[in-house]
Amino acid sequence: MAADSHVNASARPGPPLWLLLELTYRCPLHCAFCYNPTDFASTTAELGTDDWLRVLREARALGAVQLGLSGGEPLTRDDLEVIVQEAHGLGFYTNLITSGVGLTEARLRALKKAGLDHIQLSFQDSTRQMNDFLSSTRTFELKSAVAALIKQYDYPMVLNVVLHRLNIDHVEEILEMALRLGADYVELANTQYYGWAWHNREQLLPSRAQVEKAEQTMRRFRERPGRQMQIYFVVPDYFERRPKPCMNGLGSIFLTITPDGTALPCHAARMLPVLEFPNVRNASIEQVWYEAESFNHFRGDAWMKEPCRSCPEKARDFGGCRCQAFLLTGDASNADPVCDLSPHHHLVTEAVARADHAAAGADGASGGARREAAVEKPLVFRSPQNSSRLHSRRDGN
């Protein structure tokens, strides 16, 4: 085992094949399940256009090939078209991950011309009422119009809906909506509990019965005759017994650059306290990826503790998610507590038990009353004001 880890740690890692640029933390939506850090309001100035273009060139030269443009809402940057054009010219496959807010026909035409390959559009729920409640905005009609525009410009229509306790019972309606909008793909992504979602976890985590019902609904929908629409269901890992192979191991293929230029091996990793992450304002992508101690730290398996270190499954799941290990156990080198071999697994099952209990408490009430019961303890919506308020009282997440 020791020989293995030595080999793993010393081999030059492959290139950062997947580059995610979080162009901005500005966002017209205020989703309570956002993975962005809750202290985003205190981050310094966003990178300028030239810095982003340099990041693209340097990452592409190393072999990066998939590009995600996200945020916040990337359309709040008026240089998005310039960034897409440079990325396309360099040979990136360009993916825009957007709420749709700001995607006018003029901008879509310009983005298409610049070479944008793909658009993923988020919805928060199937009805105006719930979409607008969950995003704390009035955006449902606008998103529906953007969906039509995306089809008009001959993009495959890919909808992403983040699922949680307050909308997971609407999976059928969500899929009907997707069908109506002409979606080619629907991603039903169960909430991952980082950032704002972590802050609101006790209100967002669904019960096991809710998850099982949603999966059944989805399977039934898949078997329906008629027009084909591909449905992806991102499994909620709190209900699993083995962890996800998060990022295929930190520092393996995935590189995120945050709005202020901080380079991360995963979009949630800024919370990890053992690491000081480099910034692309004063480091090249090659230095970031191959030399930074914070990127090398979780490569290989020398960092692992038991039960991961001697586990035959470590090559498959890499011990799970470092951020989840840190959030739940306080130590990023522990096994992801989703794993039932982890001595901390009870932290996950207890959270699920609380969600089951909350659902049982709401049973018998009507749908509307149930929702009111669920929001009685208020969700904290993602906003600059809430970000400042949360972090004026205390540090950390």
Place this chain on the structure above:
Amino acid sequence: MSQISVEAGSRPAVERGFRLQWEAAQNAYVLLYPEGMIKLNASAGEILKRCDGTATIADITADLERAFATSGLSADVIHFVTMALEKKWLQILT
């Protein structure tokens, strides 16, 4: 799913939303699609790069046989193109 039939006169092309390109860093052709990538082995890359929507299966086979100074590739090409159609990497343009 309906039976996909590939004939000598079929003209395959990379499916909408997919892009084939050479990646020096991986020393391989890759097929890119929304938020994903398939790294192709050498023979898959050689076949796919000839699927331009104008060349027929017969053209592609003849070109490969010429390029690699061999013969009898027809069954291999049809087998691969059929698989790639099932995976929706390719479409047939008529």
